[in-house]
Amino acid sequence: MRLILAEDSALLREGLVRLLAEEGHEVVAALGDAEAVPAAVAAYRPELVVLDVRMPPTHTDEGLRAAVALRAAHPALGVVVLSQYVERTSAARLLADGVERVGYLLKDRIGEVGEFLDALERVRAGGTVIDPEVVRRLFARTGRADPLARLTPRERTVLEALAQGHTNAALAERLHLSLSAVEKHLNSVFQKLGLPDSPAHNRRVLAVLRYLEG
Incomplete structure (x- = not known):
């Protein structure tokens, strides 16, 4: 698939680029901030965008806000948000406008390479993927x-x-x-x-x- 990656950690960003390339996917843009994502989407027309929730400059919800805006502007685009922690409010905001072609994953899931790649494929195909740990935490509450x-x-x-x-x-x-x-x-x-x-x-x-x- 063609995808854009937005992650402010250079180490994680480059690691994901290599992982995805090894699996035959094309990362058309790897960005360090969320502000550049809309222009990159317009220029490269990817099938999927993967964003970190917390990105520069404030490291609060820049990535999440970018994801919500992308889903509104490009309904056919798959959007996967990565989070370091379980944030129910972030997940709810992401899904508020519908749950097709959307995913909310914890960064720990990247270590489970097969599950991570499968989640990306399911989102691209039109599905919804919520991290299993998020689901378990919500059940516990x-x-x-x-x-x-x-x-x-x-x-x-x-x-x-x-x-x-x-x-x-x-x-x-x-x-x-x-x-x-x-x-x-x-x-x-x-x-x-x-x-x-x-x-x-x-x-x-x-x-x-x-x-x-x-």
């Missing part, structure tokens, strides 16, 4: 009044995998379940979360968003 607390352990596992952007077939393979069992668990999850079966709503998307609202 749910209270008894939260609808997520009504889910069984198996339903939580299925929803956790769903939040990572997997299809039903992939869920079945990862969890060693039949496809019909996955569908049964997902339907139960949707019902317990009060998500309507409507052509106007994507229940898979809404289920993922419930994590962040919780």
Whole structure:
């Protein structure tokens, strides 16, 4: 794929460029700040942009704001945000305008090369990927009044995998379940979360968003 990388750590940036090149991907621009990203996207028209949340000059949310703006201006562009820590507010802001072609990953995930590259591919293909650790932290914070607390352990596992952007077939393979069992668990999850079966709503998307609202 053609992609742009925005990461202020020169060491990590160059390491990612080499990793992606070795896997056959083309990094058309590797940037050290978020301000240069919009012009690079206009010039190179990548399929995917990977940005750090915290970038110069203030190292607060420059990368996140750039990601949100890119998603609004280029709906067909895949956007993956990297964060050093679990920041629920950042994830919610990133997904506020929809959850297609978007990912929120912790930087530790880069060390799991296969998972990291697979996440990038899923986002480029139109999917949503939320880091497994983010999902686990959000589960840990749910209270008894939260609808997520009504889910069984198996339903939580299925929803956790769903939040990572997997299809039903992939869920079945990862969890060693039949496809019909996955569908049964997902339907139960949707019902317990009060998500309507409507052509106007994507229940898979809404289920993922419930994590962040919780």
